[in-house]
Amino acid sequence: MVVSSKIASQTKQNLFIQKLGRKIEEIWQSNLELSPYPMPDDLGYVEGTLEGDRLVIENRCYQTLQFRKLHLELAQVSDRLHILHCVMFPRTTYNLPIFGADLVGRSDAISAAIADLSPVSREHDLGMEPHSVLPPDYHQALGKLPSPLFQKVRELPAWGDIFSKYCLFITPQTSAEEQLFLDHVCNLLTIHCKLAQAAVPLTSPQARGQVRAGHRYYCFQQRQNDKTRRVLEISFGKDWAERYMSTMLFDCAA
Numbered sequence: 001m002v003v004s005s006k007i008a009s010q011t012k013q014n015l016f017i018q019k020l021g022r023k024i025e026e027i028w029q030s031n032l033e034l035s036p037y038p039m040p041d042d043l044g045y046v047e048g049t050l051e052g053d054r055l056v057i058e059n060r061c062y063q064t065l066q067f068r069k070l071h072l073e074l075a076q077v078s079d080r081l082h083i084l085h086c087v088m089f090p091r092t093t094y095n096l097p098i099f100g101a102d103l104v105g106r107s108d109a110i111s112a113a114i115a116d117l118s119p120v121s122r123e124h125d126l127g128m129e130p131h132s133v134l135p136p137d138y139h140q141a142l143g144k145l146p147s148p149l150f151q152k153v154r155e156l157p158a159w160g161d162i163f164s165k166y167c168l169f170i171t172p173q174t175s176a177e178e179q180l181f182l183d184h185v186c187n188l189l190t191i192h193c194k195l196a197q198a199a200v201p202l203t204s205p206q207a208r209g210q211v212r213a214g215h216r217y218y219c220f221q222q223r224q225n226d227k228t229r230r231v232l233e234i235s236f237g238k239d240w241a242e243r244y245m246s247t248m249l250f251d252c253a254a
Contacts, residue, residue, distance in 0.1 A: 014106070096120075
C-alpha cells in the first residue's frame with residue numbers, strides 16, 4: 001500500500017505532485033521487491049524556514065536486488081515552492097541507466113518538469129570524444145514510446161550533459177500536458193523496472209569500473225545545481241546543505 005504524504009496531510013500540496021508521487025510508488029511496488037533503505041535518522045523528515053516561510057522536506061527510500069537506492073523526496077515552502085524529486089540509483093554491478101524525475105512549481109502550477117533515463121557507461125569511437133550510451137535494450141524500448149508534443153520545451157542546464165537524448169524537460173501549460181508528462185514518466189519507470197529485473201550483473205572489472213565512474217560523474221554534475229543548493233543553504237546553512245546534497249540527494253557509494 002502506498003503511504004500517504006505527511007506534507008499533503010498537513011498542507012495544501014500541489015495536486016499534480018501528489019499524483020506523480022503516488023504513481024511512482026505504485027509502479028515500484030508493482031514491479032520490484034522493495035526493502036527499506038537505511039537513511040540518516042535526522043533526514044527522513046525535516047522542517048526549517050526559508051525567508052520567513054515554513055520549509056518541509058519528506059524523504060522515502062527503498063532498495064532492491066538491482067537498485068541500491070530508490071529515493072522519493074517531497075518538499076514544500078508555503079504555497080510558493082513545491083518540489084518532487086526522484087532518483088533510482090542502480091547497483092554498480094549492473095549497466096543500468098539512472099532514472100530521474102523532478103517537478104518544481106507552486107501550489108497551483110508546475111514551472112519545470114523533467115524526466116530521463118541517464119546513461120552511465122561511455123563508448124570510445126575512433127577519432128571522437130567518449131560519449132555516454134544507453135544499453136541497446138533501452139534504446140529499443142524508448143524508441144517505441146510515443147513522442148508527446150508540448151508547447152514549452154526548456155533548455156537543459158549547463159551541467160546537463162548527463163542526460164540522454166530521450167530527456168524530457170518542459171513547463172506544462174495545461175492539465176492535459178501534465179497528464180502527458182505523467183504518462184511518459186510512468187512509461188519510463190515501467191520499462192526501467194522490467195529491464196532491470198532481467199538485467200545480468202557485469203563480470204568484467206573494466207565494465208564495472210566504467211559504470212562506477214558514470215555514477216560518480218552523474219552525482220558530481222547533479223551537485224552543481226545551484227538553485228537546490230541555495231535553497232538548502234538559506235534554510236539550514238552551508239554545512240547542512242552540503243551534507244544533504246552529498247548524503248541524501250546525490251550520494252555516490254560507487
